[in-house]
Amino acid sequence: MSVETPEVLVVGAGPAGLAAADAARRAGAQVVLLDAAGDAGGQYWRHLPAERPAARERILHHGWGKFTALRGQDVLTDAQVWLAERHDDRPPTLHVLVGPADGRDRVRKTFAPKALVLATGAYERTLPFPGWDLPGVFTAGAAQALAKSERIAVGRRVLVAGAGPFLLPVASSLVRTGAGVVGVLEANGWPRLARGWSRRPAELLATRHKGGELAGYVRDLVRHRIPYRAATAVVAAHGTDRVEAVTVARLDPRWAPIAGTDEQIEVDAVCVSHGFVPRVELAVSAGCGLDAYGAVVTDDDGRTTVAGVFAAGEITGVGGADLALAEGVVAGLAAAGSAASAAQRRARSDNQAFAARLEAAHGIRPGWTGWLGDDTLVCRCEEVTAGDLRAGAAATESRGLRSLKLSTRAGLGVCQGRVCGRTVEELLHRHTGGLLDRGRTESRPLAAFVRLGELAATEQVAEEKEPL
């Protein structure tokens, strides 16, 4: 099978990858940019597919003009990287399947790039609560994706809850696709929010664009009279086959629910997000070092700890699309053997300060486990409860994450612990008095679900074609 050897290979065509590929091309490099999705744009610039052109797409988007400028590049779409094969002296070889998602006859491609930019983004972390597996309970990102790519409003009476400024664009997209939003609940109280957001106001001026974007979402809340409540969380969802109501409660500063503050609210959908987890499996396979938050470590040029491998965007820490764009430019230039200007570096560091502010104001606090019951599902795939985890830890007296996962089955389902992995680690860490091998959750040999039959079949086809 033939191996392609581009000068720069960029994985992920979200803001970071688009900016990196564009910068590397402008610096004269021969670039391949690919993405598993059917369209470029990543999570931020999700939009209706080409088959459903929308005249007013920009009303759901910020920086749409910027996207229009970047999306003109060649992008190999529907291209799922499923394996990064590590080498000692050069960037890894990437194995890719190109074709309809989860199909069986996809085209197999292999890339051995001279430089690799990983821009695989992040996915959401949603903390479990009783009833969170009921249909009608979504991640906030799902509501956002359905609104932006399908124009589907997930409900008529929707509650948005969790932590972080991301709740605001979600509420805004919901009302713009015709949903009624009954409220936005932020787990953190005003004192923490104020400390996080009012510290060093000069920094916010440097990221003025971001401030303006947030102000726009707040205007949507005000216009639609959507209440925004701090120090409040959804602590249970109720219903038999679908969500019909939720219990909300006030939280103390550690996010522990305060007794006697429960209140029931009727809803037909609830959208929950407590933060983001960098999507690092390819970086881990490539051997890149991670920081304490599980994000890829980079230097000022976006270099990872592996020679020839660069990283940009949410994979290096969560800080929004502006930071992803700024990091993409710097990493793309470096991957092409060029250097960023002082202004390009400043854009990157200003936006990094904004990211630090996010973590200070909105990061997850440990008291949330106060809303778990013994029968609350933690692992959705294998249907393992909080009680199962506690019992498993007590029964084996093991302090090894690997062995506890094997005995409880938590995190071993088809999502490979992407949804529950960090939560399982956090709970087991507490039950065991300290895990010996924390952080292992992020280590997955395959970056995507693949069918062995498909690999065998494509291998055969490739071999048959070889003599030509």
Added chain:
Amino acid sequence: MTLPITVVVDGVAMPGVAGQTVAGVLMGAGRLSWRTTRNGRPRGVFCGIGVCHDCLVVVNGLADVRACQRRAIDGDEISTEEQA
């Protein structure tokens, strides 16, 4: 300027438009869940971006396809029951 398509879900025709995902077609028709877990719990879309695998369907006889990631094609046969 949208192209109507029809997919067949568990033997029943369901209308959609070209470019929608299978999950988009199902939810557009008012379905909130379509799969049941081993313990009999209903599931539909949760993450919406291909991460959780809650939304699995069988497409043209091929199991374990994420409905939120797969674009629906006119004439697709979708089954929500796992096949043996």
